[in-house]
Amino acid sequence: MAKKKAEGYLSAKESRRISRENRRITNEFEKKRKRKNVPESEYLTEMHDPGNAVEFDNLHTYFFTDAGTVKSVDGVTFEVPIGKTVGVVGESGCGKSVTSLSLMQLLQRPQGQVVEGEIRLNMGDGKAYDVTKMPNEKLQELRGNYVSMIFQEPMTALNPVFRIGDQVSEVIALHNGEGKSKEEIAERSIALLKMVGIANSEGVYKMFPHELSGGMRQRVMIAMALACSPRIIIADEPTTALDVTIQAQVLDLLRNLKDKINSSIMFITHDLGVIAEMADYVVVMYAGRIVEKGLAEEIFAHPAHPYTIGLMASKPVVGKQVDKLYAIPGKVPNPINMPNYCYFKDRCEMCVAQCGGDYPHEVSLSATHKVSCYRYYDGKGEE
């Protein structure tokens, strides 16, 4: 046939084969999930360090699509200590949102499955649960009470046909509403709205989402997330859709509230400026893997991985004039056919001879600073 087959072309036959295969795999996972009366012992584990709120341990989250398996999260290991903020940075499609959705177990099923690894959630009193093995009913108790999420788009995350008050109250009624009357719940909702800095909280309680500005909607989202004083707040790009002035308000608010209810924040963003301001620890992700992690000071003072360096150079900074911005060449590799060498090699301008080999393992530059790159294999970091 004359027509040239494009890259990534799949014949219908091939696609059907993959789809059958996928169904087989995902059915198995779903069967395991849907069992009734799973004993607690099955998902009871122990934290490696009781000072952590969450531990991601070698997490693999795959999506089984008809075009092939997408390894969205491919071996991610990091911790969120109690009372600290961990910032997760990376380009869109690098798996940062999928990591957080794995923790909430809100993945698109049945295509999206955690195939390997553990997510240990500290329940206090020396108890810990492995979220990936928990049955649905149990998870429902965790969501909202222990882990909650602030979604990216305040414009679309709120239901346009319900009043703000009803939506906030619903969270309380569902997760923490036992033995509470409607009036008590409403009172609590109004108090929450006040806490997130909405001046006219009683008025807003009766409003619809479209009557509020973007910043106000984001505050409502935060109020909903904090309704049951969760231990862990996942903030998935909470300020990306907002103006700088409103962003400053929201960041201040998040910081203050975090201290008030002593919880940990997992902060997902691609804005390095926001990360620098909010995070104690930084995790840099690229194509489903962590390329660098460490204390915020370490990462910003001595970025080690070429991707982190490139990311920092490509963002214009106020007060630092450069003639031409550094642009990372090329683009993210196709997630279905990942190369077997370092994923960043094709875009990297600092390649060394070993880069053609296997994916580099993690190298420690200090007790907290770790990087996956061949340039640091000799044991000492470069300036």
Added chain:
Amino acid sequence: MALNRGGVAGGAGRVHPGDPSGKSPEQLKEEQEKREERVQKGLADDGGKKEVFRPTNDFVPVEYDPQYILMVNALKKYFPIKGGMVSKTVGYVRAVDGITFNLKRGTTMGLVGESGCGKTTAGRTILRLTGEKTGGQVLFNGKEVYDFSAKEMRSMRTKMQIIFQDPFSSLSPRLPVGEIIGESVREHNLVPKAEFNDYIDEIMDKCGLQPFHKERYPHEFSGGQRQRICIARALALNPEFVVCDEPVSALDVSIQAQIINLLKDLQEQYNLTYLFISHDLSVVEHISDTVGVMYLGNLVEYGETKDIFDNPLHPYTKALFSAIPIPDPTVRMNRIVLEGSIPSPANPPSGCKFHTRCANCMERCKVEAPVQREIEPGHYVVCHLYDNEGK
């Protein structure tokens, strides 16, 4: 040059002595004042709507200066709010309320501000994409844009182009990329038919697209690639002036850098003039030669990028700049957090529009609207704090 901000045409002095209603000049003056007051509050001016929004006499017309490709003088765009049984106009949203700036050939002006402050409307009004303006002047190469006939406007369209904000919704999903870029070229008969294909290839190449992309459809491209298509579409007409309406805000950081570099390269090659609308101040600082800061339809500060960033004068500019997150965890900044949110442009505060959120608010600010003053050469600010400085 004073920036007239009342939004009211023709003072009491314009009332003819032999007024048919037989009212004394004092009475008429009083009526006029009341009317002005109502307009200030954004209410409908039931008595003399036409008179109030007559754009003439509202500003001092500017003389054309050939070094400027674009001269915007007291430009206004109000959108009527319709209400009631017969869709009567009950008020106006003052999206752009008298902005004045000049743009030199081959330079970039950044327009920054919060969402809802009228940046995008300003850009569109300059290009005559929002219907009729409400007042003021837009001189493009010395000619008033709003005086062109439909036919003249059509040919002028090739000279002024726009790159839209969202590369996901501004490309037709039913057209292949070659057609998206080439449609307007064919429509305006810019190149002979025989050279058409080569011309499109050349434009696509300049914008970092491959010739085989021509047959593909927009959904097959990533965000950065789509933005390149948008840029190629705008540049295919060989324009002199391009309005870039938040061209990078929908993109990832690393892609952002590519697009910004591309825009800069193309500017050098074609001697383009950009009006760069963005809320990302660091991007604006990087790309612009001059910067205008907008608040609620007004240009509160305007000048060279260096002057504005090194020495912001207006309290709003200061607050805005202090809110920029700096990617350095060791820096703890003195942040000026603005309370509340931007007021409604349908009912803007009296006097200086920023006084409700301003830290340096004086009694005077609540009553009297400040005028534009030149504090240093080329650095203009609209604020009562600087009433005794500049001219």
